[in-house]
Amino acid sequence: MQMPAPNPAILSRKAELVARLRAVLPADAVIADPAETRAYECDALTAYRCPPMAAILPSSTQQVSDALAICHEMGVPVVPRGSGTSLSGGALPTADSVILGVARMTAVLETDFDNRFIRVQAGRTNLSVTGAVEAQGFFYAPDPSSQLACAIGGNIAMNSGGAHCLRYGVTTNNLMGVTMVLMDGTVIELGGAHLDAPGYDLLGLVCGSEGQLGVVTEATLRILHKPEGARPVLIGFDSNEVAGACVSDIIKAGVLPVAIEFMDRPCIRATEDFAHAGYPDCEALLIVEVEGSEAEIDAQLALIEGIARRHDPVELRQSRSAEESAKIWLGRKSAFGAMGQINDYMCLDGTIPVSALPLVLRRIGEMSKEFGLDVANVFHAGDGNMHPLILFDANRPGDLETCEAFGAEILKLCVEVGGCLTGEHGVGIEKRDLMGHQYGSEDLAAQMDVKDVFDPGWLLNPAKVFPLDASRARRAARGRAA
Amino acid sequence: MTPRTEDELAAIIKGADAPLRIEGGGTRPIGGRAVGARLSTSAMRGIVLYEPGALTLVARAGTPLEEVEAALAQEGQRLAFEPMDHRGLLGSAGTPTIGGVVAANVSGPRRVQAGACRDFLLGVRLVDGAGRIVRNGGRVMKNVTGYDLVRLMAGSYGTLGVLTEVALKVLPAPQAAVTLRLSGLDDAQAVAALARALGSPFEVTGAAHLPGKATLLRIEGFAAAVAYRAERLAMLLAPFGAVTIEDDPATVAATWRDIRDVAAFHGRAGDIWRLSVRPTDAPGIMAGLSGVEALYDWGGGLVWLLAPEGSAQAIRAGVNARGGHATRLRGAGADAFHPLPAPVAALQAGLRQRFDPRGILNPGLMASM
Numbered sequence: 011m012q013m014p015a016p017n018p019a020i021l022s023r024k025a026e027l028v029a030r031l032r033a034v035l036p037a038d039a040v041i042a043d044p045a046e047t048r049a050y051e052c053d054a055l056t057a058y059r060c061p062p063m064a065a066i067l068p069s070s071t072q073q074v075s076d077a078l079a080i081c082h083e084m085g086v087p088v089v090p091r092g093s094g095t096s097l098s099g100g101a102l103p104t105a106d107s108v109i110l111g112v113a114r115m116t117a118v119l120e121t122d123f124d125n126r127f128i129r130v131q132a133g134r135t136n137l138s139v140t141g142a143v144e145a146q147g148f149f150y151a152p153d154p155s156s157q158l159a160c161a162i163g164g165n166i167a168m169n170s171g172g173a174h175c176l177r178y179g180v181t182t183n184n185l186m187g188v189t190m191v192l193m194d195g196t197v198i199e200l201g202g203a204h205l206d207a208p209g210y211d212l213l214g215l216v217c218g219s220e221g222q223l224g225v226v227t228e229a230t231l232r233i234l235h236k237p238e239g240a241r242p243v244l245i246g247f248d249s250n251e252v253a254g255a256c257v258s259d260i261i262k263a264g265v266l267p268v269a270i271e272f273m274d275r276p277c278i279r280a281t282e283d284f285a286h287a288g289y290p291d292c293e294a295l296l297i298v299e300v301e302g303s304e305a306e307i308d309a310q311l312a313l314i315e316g317i318a319r320r321h322d323p324v325e326l327r328q329s330r331s332a333e334e335s336a337k338i339w340l341g342r343k344s345a346f347g348a349m350g351q352i353n354d355y356m357c358l359d360g361t362i363p364v365s366a367l368p369l370v371l372r373r374i375g376e377m378s379k380e381f382g383l384d385v386a387n388v389f390h391a392g393d394g395n396m397h398p399l400i401l402f403d404a405n406r407p408g409d410l411e412t413c414e415a416f417g418a419e420i421l422k423l424c425v426e427v428g429g430c431l432t433g434e435h436g437v438g439i440e441k442r443d444l445m446g447h448q449y450g451s452e453d454l455a456a457q458m459d460v461k462d463v464f465d466p467g468w469l470l471n472p473a474k475v476f477p478l479d480a481s482r483a484r485r486a487a488r489g490r491a492a
Numbered sequence: 493m494t495p496r497t498e499d500e501l502a503a504i505i506k507g508a509d510a511p512l513r514i515e516g517g518g519t520r521p522i523g524g525r526a527v528g529a530r531l532s533t534s535a536m537r538g539i540v541l542y543e544p545g546a547l548t549l550v551a552r553a554g555t556p557l558e559e560v561e562a563a564l565a566q567e568g569q570r571l572a573f574e575p576m577d578h579r580g581l582l583g584s585a586g587t588p589t590i591g592g593v594v595a596a597n598v599s600g601p602r603r604v605q606a607g608a609c610r611d612f613l614l615g616v617r618l619v620d621g622a623g624r625i626v627r628n629g630g631r632v633m634k635n636v637t638g639y640d641l642v643r644l645m646a647g648s649y650g651t652l653g654v655l656t657e658v659a660l661k662v663l664p665a666p667q668a669a670v671t672l673r674l675s676g677l678d679d680a681q682a683v684a685a686l687a688r689a690l691g692s693p694f695e696v697t698g699a700a701h702l703p704g705k706a707t708l709l710r711i712e713g714f715a716a717a718v719a720y721r722a723e724r725l726a727m728l729l730a731p732f733g734a735v736t737i738e739d740d741p742a743t744v745a746a747t748w749r750d751i752r753d754v755a756a757f758h759g760r761a762g763d764i765w766r767l768s769v770r771p772t773d774a775p776g777i778m779a780g781l782s783g784v785e786a787l788y789d790w791g792g793g794l795v796w797l798l799a800p801e802g803s804a805q806a807i808r809a810g811v812n813a814r815g816g817h818a819t820r821l822r823g824a825g826a827d828a829f830h831p832l833p834a835p836v837a838a839l840q841a842g843l844r845q846r847f848d849p850r851g852i853l854n855p856g857l858m859a860s861m
Contacts, residue, residue: 038804124687125770169636180634182643183611196835203770206597206608207647208817208830209840209858214610214643218636235693258545264568361632364546389567393633394546395513433634448637450625456626457639463842475638
């Protein structure tokens with residue numbers, strides 16, 4: 011992975027920078043000792059590491075603004091960081107950068123059940139947002155797998171999804187407003203407790219911009235009342251194609267489940283060994299969940315089971331209790347952990363049109379033989395967001411490189427069939443150099459124009475999203491080392 | 493000028509040396525007509541792709557909305573954001589296009605539950621003010637590849653680029669719908685009743701208040717589920733008075749079409765304003781205004797106002813004191829669009845300068861700052 015060479019002029023001013031940051035932040039909020047900055051050398055994409063020059067942990071919007079103004083004046087790159095759970099290297103530092111962590115900003119600022127929103131600081135974890143409103147029967151809908159740890163600020167940066175987006179949408183559909191600090195320290199408010207934007211939809215533009223347009227310090231989030239109940243059904247098939255066809259038929263029939271999850275045989279086997287969820291021995295497994303009152307659930311599941319039966323399932327098992335439901339989800343939710351027990355793996359995140367599912371699964375199987383690496387598939391089938399897990403051995407020379415090449419081919423295939431490189435993990439550094447497969451130079455230029463407007467010095471979260479070649483001229487034009 | 497292809501459109505924009513007035517069907521002259529030579533997208537039309545099993549539809553920008561809705565209805569699906577028809581309210585004529593719906597981010601009563609047009613927009617193709625052909629997003633439901641220009645384009649009124657193609661997420665149409673009707677509530681009581689309903693698990697898809705007439709809620713879904721939820725909701729709302737339930741499909745559809753299109757203000761003299769506020773703030777804002785008539789949608793979060801000329805200052809003062817925004821859809825003056833705080837206005841101007849460096853796309857629109 012190519013990263014820009016650190017700027018020696020910046021490195022040489024570390025002492026001055028740290029002193030200035032300490033003047034505006036609490037003493038323990040500025041970390042400059044190399045033994046301690048190592049804690050920030052990577053996020054959940056651990057294959058790439060680089061300790062930052064310093065790390066800061068502000069606790070208010072004002073402190074973020076003061077710190078950014080200093081970094082801006084000194085031309086120091088800043089890498090915003092939520093909880094460091096990015097799977098795409100979205101919070102990977104450069105050696106000449108300052109990590110700006112929002113981990114100390116976890117407060118709930120306002121809850122309003124009449125108007126159905128909560129306002130929180132950006133470091134609050136996804137699950138604890140729901141935790142703050144569930145006593146009143148409410149929840150925050152986006153539910154990325156890392157929801158116990160991941161921060162709302164990171165969710166906004168990556169426009170995170172989750173298993174239930176088919177029904178509730180992703181972060182951008184549940185985000186009502188932000189307080190954000192621009193690189194020069196200017197504080198702006200976008201959106202709020204009302205709906206839609208008065209001018210351009212800058213809130214929509216900021217969501218998913220991977221921390222490159224500003225640092226979000228506070229967020230207003232839509233909350234919903236919990237459904238009366240929810241129940242999953244487990245459906246096993248003897249081929250991936252048939253399972254794929256069943257997904258399409260369910261959607262066409264006019265039921266909209268809250269989740270349709272798909273696992274293939276390698277994944278079923280690994281999770282079964284690990285979590286003992288009682289999954290059947292079959293080629294492909296669907297977990298379909300619906301919500302509502304008992305009677306509504308019965309009616310929807312009856313319809314879904316009728317559709318599934320026309321595809322000759324080898325297993326069709328409706329949950330009969332909360333314990334059974336939990337068990338069914340336990341297997342799915344521990345899929346990544348289970349794979350990690352038996353192998354090193356790389357998790358991909360392409361999205362494809364649901365209709366292309368059988369073709370893409372077949373091609374991945376063929377490529378698996380060509381590259382000599384096994385693949386397990388687990389994904390959100392309702393919205394076509396795939397998570398192929400390529401298994402490799404990090405200790406075997408060349409395996410990681412083969413795995414990366416294989417992964418790139420799968421993502422190119424996703425684009426070829428009408429899909430995209432990343433459905434919910436973000437581009438980060440991981441998919442940066444593949445952007446040219448999805449977008450032409452004009453398409454990328456239009457996106458980089460946005461970056462120019464918000465962060466003319468290209469100081470925020472450097473070297474992510476755009477191929478370095480594509481952005482070189484813009485970075486150089488603004489006095490940054492290319 | 494009526495280009496038939498994206499390339500023709502790009503050539504026209506590249507060669508233009510004077511302002512262009514971008515038009516789909518010309519039915520939404522919001523904030524007054526833009527100036528310049530008319531550039532219509534109406535010849536770039538047709539549904540490019542429709543996959544009911546993937547809930548996705550791709551259409552060229554000039555495709556009549558009616559054509560899109562008819563194709564969806566054939567498969568039992570629909571545009572869940574329920575785009576309003578502005579013709580009655582603005583006294584315009586013409587054929588609404590899907591591109592126009594997206595350019596103005598047009599939604600309806602269901603926005604409060606399902607989301608706005610921008611929430612259903614999966615991808616766009618456009619020609620910007622420099623004649624550059626740009627793609628963003630795609631046709632899949634989850635996509636975080638690069639910056640989200642899709643949402644930036646929704647509601648930008650053609651000032652950043654001319655849309656040529658849009659990809660939308662569609663949803664199944666429900667089997668049944670009912671209206672729950674309460675009467676005799678003042679504005680504050682009505683908004684409280686709507687908040688109670690919207691904060692319930694019964695999936696309210698419409699929540700409106702017509703002062704002096706009725707307070708209305710809509711439930712949609714499978715027939716059995718709708719009957720059950722309507723009954724539960726009526727019980728929940730009992731403290732606010734007697735609830736009548738209307739289930740005749742044609743009546744339910746007409747009721748919500750009238751709310752969507754603000755039928756009560758059709759043909760009436762005065763300025764038309766659209767306010768987006770925190771729902772429980774709405775009655776207080778109205779109480780501070782005189783000589784206005786209001787309709788509440790989105791549980792109170794959307795307020796339609798029929799106001800005398802020259803009300804801009806009073807309306808905006810009320811909104812600014814509490815948060816939100818107000819746009820004048822019909823009426824004279826250069827202040828139709830809500831003024832933005834200076835740093836946000838600067839970002840907006842910067843984007844406009846980048847996407848339309850010569851300032852030729854719909855100059856005058858969205859420029860109230």
